[in-house]
Amino acid sequence: MRVENAEVVDTFAEAFAMWGSRVIITAVSPVWAMAAARAMTGFATSVIGCKCEAGIERELPSAETPDGRPGVSVLLFSMSADSVGKRLLERVGQCVMTAPTTACFNGLTAEQEAAVGGKLRYFGDGYQIAKFLDGRRYWRIPVMDGEFVVEDRFGVKSSVGGGNLLILGPDLPVTLAAAEAAVAAMRQVPGVILPFPDGIVRSGSKPGSKYKGLPASTNDAYCPTLRAFAPSTEVIPEAGCVLEIVIDGLDLEGVREAMRVGIGAAAAHGALRITAGNYGGHLGQYQIGLHSLLAA
Amino acid sequence: MKLAFHHRPEVPIEAEVITPEKLAGLSEAEVSALPLQYGNERVPLGEFFRVSGRYEGEILVEGDLSRVKMIGSGMSAGRIVVDGDAGMHLGVGMSGGEIVVKGNAGDWVAPDLSGGRITIHGNAGHLVGSAYRGSAMGIRGGEILIHGNAGNEAGNAMRRGLIAIGGDCGDFGGVNMCAGTLIVLGRLGARCGASMKRGSIVSMQPAPLLPTFGYACRYEPLYLRLYLLHLKRLGMSVGEAHIEGPYRRYSGDAIETNRGEILLLDA
Structure with missing residues (x-):
């Protein structure tokens, strides 16, 4: 889509x-x-x-x-x-x-x-x-x-945490501008917050690490510098930067609405690809489909 | 339900049956047959009141009820509106619900109050929210709002709750106070807070204080904003200067724990 x-x-x-x-x-x-x-x-x-x-x-x-x-x-x-x-x-x-x-x-x-x-x-x-x-x-x-x-x-x-968007852009300035636009739109939604610095996180993580005792480590699949040799990459060739927005909300509807408006704003400001982080559906209690947000 | 008071008694009536709990579910005839204490006699309510309608959350009592005592006795829910004056012991033992008096109220408003709200649009007599003689504890919660003046010993030994007086307050306001809040938008009378242990007495006018109250500071008590905004929302004449302060804080009574406070607006 x-x-x-x-x-x-x-x-x-x-x-x-x-x-x-x-x-x-x-x-x-x-x-x-x-x-x-x-x-x-x-x-x-x-x-x-x-x-x-x-x-x-x-x-x-x-x-x-x-x-x-x-x-x-x-x-x-x-x-x-x-x-x-x-x-x-x-x-x-x-x-x-x-x-x-x-x-x-x-x-x-x-x-x-x-x-x-x-x-x-x-x-x-x-x-x-x-x-x-x-x-x-x-x-x-x-x-x-x-x-x-x-x-x-x-x-x-009871609330919902960890809603997220991953925004891929051609370079840092454009991707950052797209993420900032998304944050500005998402902050208008009541009952949600974006807990990272000014709403944006660059050090997205995956669960676990090659080092014992570390619960999380860098999300190598989304690191542009590793695209050539990481075991698997999600960074498309046109992309030079990935930024993430994490959303916590007092209810699921707020998180969904924030993600929906965030997608629209990021897309309107130069994002090449918008995706989301998940663990195959094995860890979280909620699955928020991106296409379902846009269809609503 | 409407209760129209149709003739004035020679001696006061004790009408503790006029309370939502006792009237709910009854027909007009059944309500008319409820007993009132009239001097040393028991008389049916219908002898003094014309009853119409059934109770559906509100009792409207019309007439000069200044000789009708104990309206709203023990009520825990619902609403009573007195369209006129109310007699002594209004809302005695009340734990919830609301009583509104459009006129004046007699002495002993809401002894043993523990919850709910009483609003008197006129004046009230002595001993508003006060402990009965011999009792160590006055009201334990709830709110009493008097738009006019109140007599002596308002809040005597009150333990919790709020008494707000839109006009002036008589002598010994907050005497023996254990805790709670007494706010007087007018003037306090003499010897306010005598023997108070804890609690807050607030006035918007200078007041003669007992020598056992010591000056602490001039400041803007933040908690008072919550109270004054609450009273403003309820229709009392609270001005911006009252909300903003500052107030002079006095601690006392030094013959007790010295943990009580009197706040006097120092605008």
Whole structure:
């Protein structure tokens, strides 16, 4: 199938069942809300090495936040609900509570919940104060600029991680532009994040390695420099660069929609071929066929 | 369901049957036969109220009910609208649902409240959300919103929940408070927070404080924004200056744990 000048391969992205949460960070200004959000989503590109995947969903105007201040919505995913709780505790504690003027609220109603403020409160060393308003419990933790307000519990729901697109282009500039266009389009879809730096990853991986103990290694089939002698290659002769976009979402529909608009945007900006990574359907719980996205 | 109060009693009536749990599923005749305590007599509800319709989530009570006590007693769900004044002990023991009074309410609004919301568009008497005499604990949850003024001892020994007063509050507001939040958009009376252990008392006006409250700082309490925005959404007269602050924070009562706070707007 062709979209613009790009060939869309008849294959599927293999995605995984994950657990996700939505964190609303507010602050006195959009700058400080974003500073905390960037810190919280740093070093959160892949569960393989970071224990979680996180990204900024969108900026929130004052009218959409619980305390009427500028905010940022962050999504965080991990492989279990328990792990999401642990990562939230670490990152809200180290990255949000530390940033001047911030507050942190749950942005997801879900059956499962993780205690975040309910544990962070101990930082208050007995001076913390609970407040219960309209069915939600908050903690006021005294800090040096006043108080850090954090919600007691955060919703955690079953989610989808590892949706992906592989974009092959003639060279680095064109491929990067195509990937950037795809990222810009995909970021308009609510409920999804692209956890890699500015949404794009160049070091796609395959499971396993020739070296013992390594869970993943470079995806040689998509490395242009190895095309001449790798055991198998997916790099077409016209291509000089491959970039990947990974998508995590709070539901499968969001991931599918992000991939659909991403294909269209990449194709419109010079991609030669668009494909997706999978493991033969043996590892992931979800198979997202590229052609099925375009047919929908 | 509509209950129209058709004549004023000589002595107060105790009408604890006017609550959704007791009226749900009953016919007009059955509701009319429910007993009211009238002085030392038991009289049928129909003697004072004209009943029409069946309960479908809301009870509308019309008339001057300032001598009708205990409306909404023990209610846990549903809605009661009092189109007029309400008598003492409104919503006693309430754990859920909503009561709206379009006029004034008497003393002892919502003793033993643990959930739900009571909104009074006029004034309320003394001891709003207060512990009964001899009890160590006042309200344990829920919300009481009074658009007008309230009398003395609002929030006496309250343990949790929110009391918001749109006008002024009498003396001893938040006396013996254990926790929870008392917000007064007008003025606090004398000796507010006396013997409070924890909890928050907020006012938008200067207040005479007891000497056992110590000044801490001038700041913008973030949590208060949540409360004030909540009250604004519910129709109370909260202004931008209230939300933005800053407030002067006082800690007390030093004769207790000193963990309570009084926040006074310092605009």
